[in-house]
Amino acid sequence: MREIRPHKPLHFLILGIALVYVAVLLLAPIVSIIQRALENGFEPVITSLSEPNVIHALQVTFLMTLGAVLLNTVFGIIIAWVLTRQRFRGRRILNILVDIPFVFSPVIAGYTLIVLFGRSGWLTPTTIPIVFALPGVMLAKTFVSLPFVTREVGPVLATLDTEPEQAAYTMGASQWTTFRRIVLPNIWPGIMYGVVLTLARALGEFGAVSVVGGGIEGKTETATMFVFRALNDRNDIGAYSMSLLLGVTAIIVLIVMRLLRRSVVREQAAYVNHSG
Amino acid sequence: MTTYPLNSNPPVSFTAQRARPAWGKLLLRFSAVIYLLTFVAVPVIVVNVEGLRSGLDAFLADLTRPAAMNAIWLTLWTSAVMTVINVVMGTLTAYVLVVYRFPGKDILNTLVDLPFAIPTLVTGVMLVLLYGPQTAIGGFFQNQLGFKLLFAPPGIIIALLFVGYPFVIRAVQPVLLTLEPNQQEAAQTIGASDWYTFRRVILPAIRPAVVTGGLLSFARALGEFGAIIIVAQRPQVATVYLYSQVEAGEMQAASAVSVVLLLIAFIITLSVDLVESRHHA
Numbered sequence: 001m002r003e004i005r006p007h008k009p010l011h012f013l014i015l016g017i018a019l020v021y022v023a024v025l026l027l028a029p030i031v032s033i034i035q036r037a038l039e040n041g042f043e044p045v046i047t048s049l050s051e052p053n054v055i056h057a058l059q060v061t062f063l064m065t066l067g068a069v070l071l072n073t074v075f076g077i078i079i080a081w082v083l084t085r086q087r088f089r090g091r092r093i094l095n096i097l098v099d100i101p102f103v104f105s106p107v108i109a110g111y112t113l114i115v116l117f118g119r120s121g122w123l124t125p126t127t128i129p130i131v132f133a134l135p136g137v138m139l140a141k142t143f144v145s146l147p148f149v150t151r152e153v154g155p156v157l158a159t160l161d162t163e164p165e166q167a168a169y170t171m172g173a174s175q176w177t178t179f180r181r182i183v184l185p186n187i188w189p190g191i192m193y194g195v196v197l198t199l200a201r202a203l204g205e206f207g208a209v210s211v212v213g214g215g216i217e218g219k220t221e222t223a224t225m226f227v228f229r230a231l232n233d234r235n236d237i238g239a240y241s242m243s244l245l246l247g248v249t250a251i252i253v254l255i256v257m258r259l260l261r262r263s264v265v266r267e268q269a270a271y272v273n274h275s276g
Numbered sequence: 277m278t279t280y281p282l283n284s285n286p287p288v289s290f291t292a293q294r295a296r297p298a299w300g301k302l303l304l305r306f307s308a309v310i311y312l313l314t315f316v317a318v319p320v321i322v323v324n325v326e327g328l329r330s331g332l333d334a335f336l337a338d339l340t341r342p343a344a345m346n347a348i349w350l351t352l353w354t355s356a357v358m359t360v361i362n363v364v365m366g367t368l369t370a371y372v373l374v375v376y377r378f379p380g381k382d383i384l385n386t387l388v389d390l391p392f393a394i395p396t397l398v399t400g401v402m403l404v405l406l407y408g409p410q411t412a413i414g415g416f417f418q419n420q421l422g423f424k425l426l427f428a429p430p431g432i433i434i435a436l437l438f439v440g441y442p443f444v445i446r447a448v449q450p451v452l453l454t455l456e457p458n459q460q461e462a463a464q465t466i467g468a469s470d471w472y473t474f475r476r477v478i479l480p481a482i483r484p485a486v487v488t489g490g491l492l493s494f495a496r497a498l499g500e501f502g503a504i505i506i507v508a509q510r511p512q513v514a515t516v517y518l519y520s521q522v523e524a525g526e527m528q529a530a531s532a533v534s535v536v537l538l539l540i541a542f543i544i545t546l547s548v549d550l551v552e553s554r555h556h557a
Contacts, residue, residue: 001374001375001452001453001455001456001457001460002375002457002461003374003375003376003377004375004376004377005376005377005378006376006377006378008470010470011376014368014371014372014376015372015376015378017368018365018368018369018372018384019384021365021368021369022369022384022387022388025434025437025438025441026387026390026391026438026441027387028406029399029402029403029405029406029438030390030402032402032405032406032411033398033401033402033405036405075307075308075311078304078307078308078311079308079311079312081304081308082304082305082308082309083308086301086304086305088305090309094308094309094312096545096546096549097312097313097316097317098312098316099545099548100316100320100541100542100545101315101316102492102495102496102545103495103496103498103499103541103542103544103545104316104319104320104499104538104541105498105499105500105501105514105515105518105534105537105538105541106499106501106502107499107501107515107518107519107522108319108323108499108518108534108537108538109319110522111323111518111522111527111530111534112318112319112322112323112326113319114522114527115322115323115326115527116318116322122322142315143315143316143319146315146316175300197392200392200393201392203395204393204394204395204396204397204398204502205395206395206396206397206501206502206505207501207502207505207515207519210519211519211522223395224395224397224398224502227397227398227401228397228505228506231401231506239401240401240405243398243401243402246394246395246398247394247398247402250390250393250394250395250398251390251393253393254386254387254389254390254393255386257386257389257393258382258385258386
């Protein structure tokens with residue numbers, strides 16, 4: 001469709017409705033948390049964020065998110081590859097399975113981990129505890145953020161011209177070299193975009209992590225669980241400070257997403273020009 | 277005998293390629309299948325087996341408890357109200373983002389993804405700070421208009437609107453971008469009104485995307501927990517009910533509700549798959 005400058009009253013009305021809606025729905029809440037957390041300046045925020053159990057919660061969040069992102073990036077690329085480049089029975093079912101974490105309630109996901117690995121669970125290991133321990137937190141984060149890399153890389157792989165790959169392969173490059181030198185540069189922006197979405201989702205997960213991790217202070221407590229506990233303990237400044245930190249992180253994530261989307265579009269345009 | 281003018285070696289034939297065992301290919305397929313089975317199929321099976329383990333009667337008894345029924349009903353109707361509003365406002369926003377040129381458009385386009393980036397628990401905290409009973413807005417509604425915004429269905433719907441906002445936009449926007457301007461211009465040239473052009477030319481083209489986006493936001497709303505546990509621990513939506521049952525060790529009761537929620541979500545996923553494949557066919 002062609003972009004126009006609004007010039008009729010109707011255009012301004014439609015534009016106005018959209019802008020007011022976004023301002024009320026998205027901007028006003030952001031403004032209110034910034035205002036409230038910084039009511040007495042930065043000092044109380046910094047003090048409450050440097051408490052030992054808060055630092056521990058941030059470390060747990062960071063490490064477990066990192067684990068989930070690594071797992072989902074490696075397997076996300078493999079799944080996208082298999083779904084777009086291989087024909088086999090059950091491919092359609094596999095394709096549907098990828099999307100299930102999007103619609104599977106995180107609380108239920110946490111609950112299934114308890115059924116599997118909890119006290120008198122189906123597969124409870126005797127050596128490493130999973131439920132109410134860090135492995136459970138990482139599994140929960142991995143589950144909820146599983147689809148993103150596959151869903152970002154898949155469409156790029158599907159539209160990629162396979163001729164350069166075949167040429168490289170025919171000229172004697174190994175499959176790995178072909179992938180690394182020909183395919184990877186093309187899907188790289190898609191991977192990065194998927195990684196950022198995975199990161200944001202895993203970082204902010206609460207329901208699944210709370211059920212399976214139990215939110216044990218100084219042990220399995222993550223950033224979001226700290227906010228929840230701080231609210232219940234009437235530690236308002238603690239809850240608001242951590243919310244502010246998570247909100248600022250989200251805005252950084254948004255900016256990175258924006259920059260990446262621009263480069264994805266540019267890559268795709270370059271690709272279209274190149275092949276067409 | 278065939279001669280090859282440029283190269284004395286015969287070209288690589290498909291059989292020769294296949295002679296190298298396709299272990300790599302099989303290994304990749306195997307790891308993709310195993311990863312998805314462990315992480316996705318196993319939880320689905322576990323929920324269903326656990327929910328139906330004590331038989332159908334126990335399952336129905338758990339499901340028909342008033343608290344469970346009320347929670348599922350509250351989830352369904354608040355999600356449905358959100359979806360209706362979201363479909364209208366999301367389509368409108370996508371239209372604005374594609375058709376109009378205005379200052380700050382890039383910022384608006386970036387901001388739309390905020391609900392994807394921000395932890396939903398933080399969304400809940402922000403909404404309490406804005407609409408809670410102690411705030412100006414929340415206080416006004418409670419004292420002047422006599423009803424509560426938060427800790428009541430309106431708060432749940434506001435939280436779901438926030439969380440679901442990007443879905444319809446991100447489904448409709450790419451379709452609008454690919455629409456040919458000629459058709460609308462033709463319609464406008466022969467004197468069709470803006471509304472008529474939208475209804476007869478644009479809407480039919482974006483309808484599958486609107487349906488897909490709406491269904492996805494509905495599915496997302498069914499499972500939402502982080503924002504709702506903050507804005508309304510009561511009345512309980514299905515996920516909050518589940519959470520309280522798991523916390524209380526009532527695993528059986530949690531299972532029954534999980535099965536139903538999962539079934540609805542699964543039907544939605546299949547419908548989206550159907551809408552998309554029919555549209556592309």
